[in-house]
Amino acid sequence: MQNILVTGGAGFIGNHLCEELLKLGHKVLVYDNLSLGTNRNIARFKTDTNFSFVKGELLDSDEFENIFVSNKFDMIFHLAANSDIASSSKSPQVDLLNTFNTTIAVLEKARIHNIKKIFFCSTGAIYGDTNLAVNENSGPLIPISHYGAAKLASEGYLSAYSHNYGIQVWIARFPNVVGEYATHGAIYDFIRKLRNNPMELEVLGNGQQIKPYIYVKELVNAILFIWNNSNDEFNVYNIGVDSRTRVSEIAEMVVSSMNLNSPIKYGESNRGWVGDVSEFKYDATKLKTLGWSPSLSSNEAVKKAIEEILIEQNTPELL
């Protein structure tokens, strides 16, 4: 049993991770400001004596300090970040504060409180606008979004802190993640738009963007696998899915799953927003070699996520 801090644990991916950590018998404290995370996401853990929740800001150093007074953590899973990439294109401040500065806040507490293990959730966006199958040693790293820049900046600092203070670090670079409790993303947006206006679905960009999608519970499974099976001082893994899904396919699947016939109206650009990488693929050989592969294809992950989000939204007591 380990004493684990999960920053952003009330968020989309965070709550699924907490569920698995609790199942494994760990003690879990979630620190989250509930700006993107929700009380609903963690409500199901509240009767578990191994679980506790503290609402607070990572960037308020004194507030954040409080949880270290009464807890001696063995490990931090640092998931807190801005996760709404499309909205982050509107202001460079969002990711600077919520994605990068939050990482520095976590690293500083780890340094000061002598916490020697950090798992960091990174992203394929650090590779930038490339359609090559990138692996963990690929360069150059030239992100085109503020989100990608903030995650790359975070990785750089994790590397330096690891070396300077003997902190063991795991970095997992995620593809697009879908599933229950999502708070943003194409599927979530399309369903919301069609609920508002079933007569037409407007899609950002020309719908030809093609990316790998992973089902959230498989992603969490991969996170735990990497944590348990890779034991270098500094560990970096792409979490990949070999197949990919076009945005137009997602739009069609959503319309069909909602039993609608709505015409789909596409934009002109090959990007959904400034900073959107329109074609992306991972080389996930390193993780496969370690022993993990997803069981769902990208299309299967998208389909499962659509079904779950529709059920979730049709069940008011879940919202």
Add this chain to the structure above:
Amino acid sequence: MQNILVTGGAGFIGNHLCEELLKLGHKVLVYDNLSLGTNRNIARFKTDTNFSFVKGELLDSDEFENIFVSNKFDMIFHLAANSDIASSSKSPQVDLLNTFNTTIAVLEKARIHNIKKIFFCSTGAIYGDTNLAVNENSGPLIPISHYGAAKLASEGYLSAYSHNYGIQVWIARFPNVVGEYATHGAIYDFIRKLRNNPMELEVLGNGQQIKPYIYVKELVNAILFIWNNSNDEFNVYNIGVDSRTRVSEIAEMVVSSMNLNSPIKYGESNRGWVGDVSEFKYDATKLKTLGWSPSLSSNEAVKKAIEEILIEQNTPELL
């Protein structure tokens, strides 16, 4: 003629760059807080009507804003940074503030004031602890110093700003730079130590660290060459020297140049300090292909720098 802002222009490399920019007929404004830079470094430009100097902090947004009220810059050379890597290992804050946050400050002013060209001075330290000949596409980027982390973080943000706001960016990754007006570094330290105590020279680390050294005026020449000859939206170059010099050779050259016989006392570690990369080499094929190579070898650069610094320190009116 361009209207150019040089941040850190009173520093070691900055003043040599200003000299060349002024020779080319450009208008140059140096913004520097004189924390590492000096009035002496820019004194020789003060009669040039194309030159102006404003003492100020990059991190004081209002103070920094003032220079944009009365100047319409075409171009920014952003050199301001902590440059004392050895001392930066003592606190992660030094480079976070002075190397990374200063870059964000410059990028924000460029965005707000619509300045579409930035030249950024980066470092081989972003590649981390590798003895492979790294090129511009090499990965992974796993810096082991706070300095390297802050420069990598800066590069990530330059990439995102370039894409989001149409800013043309040049990034040059430097090797070790030596020459007149240096404010730190092995040569500078060894001379200072021998002046204090000519009976012995104590060297940080075992002296076996081996790195490429470039003479500062050649570096500035390369900077201008890259700026003039590479015209992509986002340009990245290693500035390399094929040969390398061992720290023990530098120590011996300094002792001999000072006409001393001081015994040299080495430490145990293969690093001079935490975060020191003990063996480093660049693959500078990209810059060679563009048409530039240094004329001095690494040893020649070191020798020339020793001579210049000794003359400089023996000429009190220069100090």
